Amino acid sequence: MYYAIMSEDVDNSLEKRKSARPAHLDRLNQLAQQKRLLAAGPHPAVDSEEPGEAGFSGSLVIAEFDSLEQAQAWADADPYVAAGVYKKVTVKPFKKVL
Numbered sequence: 001m002y003y004a005i006m007s008e009d010v011d012n013s014l015e016k017r018k019s020a021r022p023a024h025l026d027r028l029n030q031l032a033q034q035k036r037l038l039a040a041g042p043h044p045a046v047d048s049e050e051p052g053e054a055g056f057s058g059s060l061v062i063a064e065f066d067s068l069e070q071a072q073a074w075a076d077a078d079p080y081v082a083a084g085v086y087k088k089v090t091v092k093p094f095k096k097v098l
Helices: 014-033 068-076
Strands: 002-009 037-044 056-064 086-094
Touching: 002 068, 014 037, 014 056, 056 068, 056 086, 068 086
Parallel strands: none
Antiparallel strands: 002 056, 002 086, 037 056
């Protein structure tokens, strides 16, 4: 089943994001290689694909896991969590319709 991992950044998270980004992307690439990743990306803090110094306000990952518990454990182990990028992470089941 798919799960949506919705994360909210702390204020002024851009430098923390930059330092943890390679490890964060490695984990997402692993999901993609396993054909379990539906979508992933950040939410720009301003209405622009390239927000510059405004940075990002959060992220969304939609990926396939065997259970909510596995999805939560994967989310809890995100390098952005360890780096203090996220202030809140919510994991919910996701049903793809289109």
